[in-house]
Amino acid sequence: MTRAILKRLISMLLSLLAASLAIFVMLQAVPGHPADFMLGLNAQPDTIAALNAELGLEGTLRERYLDWVGGMLRGDFGTSYTYRVPVAGLIADRIWVSAPLAVYALVLTLLVAIPAGLLAASRRGRASDWGVMGVTQLGIAVPNFWFAMLLVLLFAVKLRWVSAGGFPGWSDPAQAIKALTLPAIALALPQASILARVLRGALIDTLEQDYMRTARAKGLSRRATVVRHGLRNAAIPMLTILGLQFSFLLAGAIIIEKVFFLPGLGQLIFQGITQRDLIVVQSVTMLLVFAVIAVTFAVELAYTLADPRLRRA
């Protein structure tokens, strides 16, 4: 089992290495030098050299790559070209919007998907099953940013219950959560639709197993067999999908933040792109990739622990 975990750990580290190389190389292809962009056309050569030194833009490609990766390992994400402050600080400010949003959406996803999946699977072929399948089919097809706009249209423009966007900060947690509610709902809709369908499929497969009939024969109620045996066995495909969905949740959050003008990591990336603040783009992207790879690793670990059959891989 230690071997299995070690193998996964090594493959995770390799993925991270490849990802950092890919991102670094890609951003080298951007035309123009940040110093030229920041100082304008009439800059003196020595000013440019000094700025390059300050921004860590001197030296060979390999030195710069190693500097960047080494810095990130120590928590130093470089210095923003435009704001002249550490990128780590910018990330720390923004992550308090993006991370709670992702978690909020995840919680909503589970709260909707589990009951919906259970309902559809246990009433298979009946009206409630058709209802769940129909709604989720639609939920998968709706782009979350458009759904977000519809929510704004209804709750902010027509009903005026909430403001159309922006984030008041965490000093008043109730207001902060209120500001994140519509974005979280928009993010959760496609996720919950996919998860409910996967759960239904997994449950139906499980319910057909012989041990389910045994459990019923032993006198367990239908509800108890579904919850105790069905849900537990459906947990592995659900975990897999949740892990896969996490990357969509992150990417989705970037887009949703734009709809609601939330000052999160997505906004930081788009600002970085428009201002040619490449170190910000580079470091934030790497952080997101790291988050996805780490979650994938955690999910694999979780079901290696949950399912004895997988320990021998």
Added chain:
Amino acid sequence: MRLGAVLTAVFALAALISVVWVPHDTAVLTIADRTLGPSVAHPFGTDHFGRDMLSMLMAGARTSIAVALLAVGIGIVLGVPLGLAAAANRGGWLDEVIMRGNDLIFAFPSLVIAILITAVFGPSAVNAILAIGIFNIPVFARVARGGALPLWTLDYIMAARVAGKGPARISAEHILPNIANLLIVQATIQFSLGILAEAALSYVGLGAQPPTPSWGRMLADAQTMIHVAPQLAILPGVAIVLTVLGLNLLGDGLRDALDPRLRRVRG
């Protein structure tokens, strides 16, 4: 499935027609006619620049479908041979290299990287196609390999080998036709995901650039007008939903129709 086929056909037809004809030129701005309601001349009204919404939607369908279709094409052209090669070499180093490479691409959050690619190389339809297409490669490689593996153990493949055919020829002549069903179903799924991805990219301004109409861009424009002309935010979204819904239903239907084993109980 019938509904899916009809929806897909309607949007494909709208896109095709828009290549030769749209009711009103989408490059002509008539500010005086902005945000008109539905009328005989403009059945879906006009947008904030006075452009005909029906024409915009038709041209947007063309953009979406072209981007998603070409991205699927990249995935098939590069992914399927890789998957077939991996299956022909099953257990060997080539298989290992191809599959590890696949895992690596899968590990990336695709939309984040697509945003990065279009941001670095400049926003354009071509870069959107490449950014979406790259992530289709491992999908098709995996489906092709998974479908091909069990076939390699069958007697008729053995017969072909005895007849002196090499792995490449067997893959092309005997394996490929037998996994075509799987690939067609996967292509519909990736097509619908591609439409969603293109919409997201052009919504954030990284897809097709104006004056090329695209559904995502129309929604982004509509958002700035949401207090003045909320109706503009509805139709492009409905178009996206119906197209994606149509493709998904078509994909589900094709899967069931092409694989008799699935016909039994799964609803």
